[in-house]
Amino acid sequence: MNKITLKARGQQFEYSCPSNVTPLRAARNQFIPIPTGCVSGGCGMCKVKVVNGEYEQEIIRSHDALSDEELANGYALACCMKAKMDLEIIAIEDYEKAQQESLENISGRS
Numbered sequence: 852m853n854k855i856t857l858k859a860r861g862q863q864f865e866y867s868c869p870s871n872v873t874p875l876r877a878a879r880n881q882f883i884p885i886p887t888g889c890v891s892g893g894c895g896m897c898k899v900k901v902v903n904g905e906y907e908q909e910i911i912r913s914h915d916a917l918s919d920e921e922l923a924n925g926y927a928l929a930c931c932m933k934a935k936m937d938l939e940i941i942a943i944e945d946y947e948k949a950q951q952e953s954l955e956n957i958s959g960r961s
């Protein structure tokens with residue numbers, strides 16, 4: 852059993868995830884509002900940035916859902932991955948918003 856720390860929709864959630872279940876499925880089973888679409892690696896709506904921890908990315912049906920570059924840079928599809936240990940993940944919308952805000956803070960200071 853792994854612990855998943857998820858930032859999504861401006862909130863932080865912690866939940867347990869059996870090693871044979873995807874972080875997306877475990878979240879949904881516990882009524883945690885993780886962004887979801889096709890649940891089969893095709894749409895990219897469940898894309899997350901993995902901030903901490905090791906995982907295995909399984910099937911990716913579309914490079915529009917997750918490109919090779921994103922895969923290499925620690926992005927993953929929560930519907931098609933398995934945690935190998937405790938994971939810290941951020942939903943892509945929340946991650947991009949945080950990136951944008953930090954850029955604005957930097958430019959606001961100059």
Ligand code: FES
Pocket residue numbers: 887888889890891892893894895896897898916928929930931
């Ligand atoms: S929900 Fe569509 S790629 Fe994960």
